[in-house]
Amino acid sequence: xxxxxxxxxxxxxxxTVPSGxxxxxxxxxxxxxKTTEAADAMASNTEGxxxxxxxxxxSPELSEQLDENLVKVLPITVMDxxxxxEAGEEANQETTEILGASEPTSRxxxxxxxxxxxxxxxxxxxxxxxxxxxxxxxxxxxxxxxRSVQTEEETVRTxxxxxxxxxxxxxxxxxxxxRIGCVQDQGRREEQQDSFGxxxxxxxxxxxxxxxxxxxxxxxxxxxxxTYSATAxxxxxxxxxxxxxxxxxxxxxxxxxxxxxxxxxxTGLTDGGTTxxxxxxxxxxxxxxxxxxxxxxxxxxxGLIQLNREHVYGRExxxxxxxxxxxxxxxxxxxxxxxxxxxxxxxxxxxxxxxISPIPLYSGxxxxxxxxxxxxxxxxSELAELLLRHKDPRExxxxxxxxxxxxxxxxxxxxxxxxxxxx
Numbered sequence: 001x002x003x004x005x006x007x008x009x010x011x012x013x014x015x016t017v018p019s020g021x022x023x024x025x026x027x028x029x030x031x032x033x034k035t036t037e038a039a040d041a042m043a044s045n046t047e048g049x050x051x052x053x054x055x056x057x058x059s060p061e062l063s064e065q066l067d068e069n070l071v072k073v074l075p076i077t078v079m080d081x082x083x084x085x086e087a088g089e090e091a092n093q094e095t096t097e098i099l100g101a102s103e104p105t106s107r108x109x110x111x112x113x114x115x116x117x118x119x120x121x122x123x124x125x126x127x128x129x130x131x132x133x134x135x136x137x138x139x140x141x142x143x144x145x146x147r148s149v150q151t152e153e154e155t156v157r158t159x160x161x162x163x164x165x166x167x168x169x170x171x172x173x174x175x176x177x178x179r180i181g182c183v184q185d186q187g188r189r190e191e192q193q194d195s196f197g198x199x200x201x202x203x204x205x206x207x208x209x210x211x212x213x214x215x216x217x218x219x220x221x222x223x224x225x226x227t228y229s230a231t232a233x234x235x236x237x238x239x240x241x242x243x244x245x246x247x248x249x250x251x252x253x254x255x256x257x258x259x260x261x262x263x264x265x266x267t268g269l270t271d272g273g274t275t276x277x278x279x280x281x282x283x284x285x286x287x288x289x290x291x292x293x294x295x296x297x298x299x300x301x302x303g304l305i306q307l308n309r310e311h312v313y314g315r316e317x318x319x320x321x322x323x324x325x326x327x328x329x330x331x332x333x334x335x336x337x338x339x340x341x342x343x344x345x346x347x348x349x350x351x352x353x354x355x356i357s358p359i360p361l362y363s364g365x366x367x368x369x370x371x372x373x374x375x376x377x378x379x380x381s382e383l384a385e386l387l388l389r390h391k392d393p394r395e396x397x398x399x400x401x402x403x404x405x406x407x408x409x410x411x412x413x414x415x416x417x418x419x420x421x422x423x
Contacts, residue, residue: 181393187412193218195229210282224272235263273345285358299366311342373415393419
């Protein structure tokens with residue numbers, strides 16, 4: 001912004017000059033000299049600022065006045081694009097008349113220029129930021145795509161996905177993120193009274209309904225255990241396949257249990273019973289329901305967690321001992337500890353165990369359903385070690401069976417294990 005210095009010559013009427021040509025000429029010359037010196041001094045003070053001297057055009061009338069009167073030099077004012085405040089409105093008007101034209105002030109011009117430059121810089125910054133964000137988004141998309149391809153190649157290479165390979169009998173695979181391993185053995189019993197099953201792991205059922213797995217253990221102390229367990233498992237799976245999904249997975253499991261219990265009752269048999277444990281996995285969320293002493297566990301980060309509560313008399317004994325109504329020794333030595341307090345086939349009301357809120361599942365988790373022939377033969381630490389050692393669920397299930405049979409227990413019960421591995 002230019003600072004403009006104006007030197008204004010104004011006719012003096014403050015005093016009278018004595019007559020005499022020499023005196024008048026001398027004073028006129030002195031006055032002109034002082035005017036020149038003042039202008040030079042102001043020019044040196046502005047240090048490079050533009051100096052504009054407003055001098056009235058020569059005319060005969062003005063020359064005569066200058067000869068007769070002393071010219072007074074008004075104080076020089078540096079005006080930053082504005083009229084001199086000290087001169088007042090009259091000086092402003094006279095200055096405009098002497099200049100003969102109105103020019104745009106340097107303040108307006110300079111302010112507009114500064115604003116324009118600021119807007120330009122801001123626009124450049126915004127464009128730069130948008131460019132950087134766009135470039136970052138493109139690079140991120142390419143990285144995710146490349147990572148996805150690498151992950152898929154690694155999955156195939158490590159054997160997590162085995163294309164064109166038929167699983168062995170009693171075992172199946174899941175192409176939608178769940179691999180399944182199932183093993184069953186009669187043990188030292190006269191007949192196999194355990195039953196198990198699971199829904200189709202193929203699409204579109206897996207996405208639409210989820211994966212249902214069921215284990216039922218027929219009661220060996222009663223008759224018709226085999227019929228009861230097989231009927232419960234078969235009816236549960238048929239109900240799951242036939243009916244559309246309920247409003248919630250929890251409601252679906254309750255319906256499955258109800259139809260299984262009704263089917264067992266409809267057999268007309270009066271002596272017998274079976275345990276029942278079922279899990280439903282959909283969208284990496286787990287719901288379960290159980291009746292009796294069959295277990296469902298979650299294997300995560302090397303730890304084995306039992307999810308359900310067994311319906312056995314031993315639980316009631318332990319509660320009595322905890323409340324001081326029975327000694328711990330008496331509770332531990334009771335011969336009826338393993339007696340079932342709830343099972344399918346019971347005429348009156350039954351106890352069930354279930355989760356109301358879904359359990360989130362993550363890659364690497366394992367959901368294990370098993371009869372008492374498994375956890376009754378292996379300690380939890382042994383079972384966890386076998387499952388950790390054998391990552392593939394089919395290999396893990398086979399390893400569990402082999403470890404149990406290796407113990408050569410003469411009273412080994414029927415054993416059944418279903419392993420659901422979450423990819």
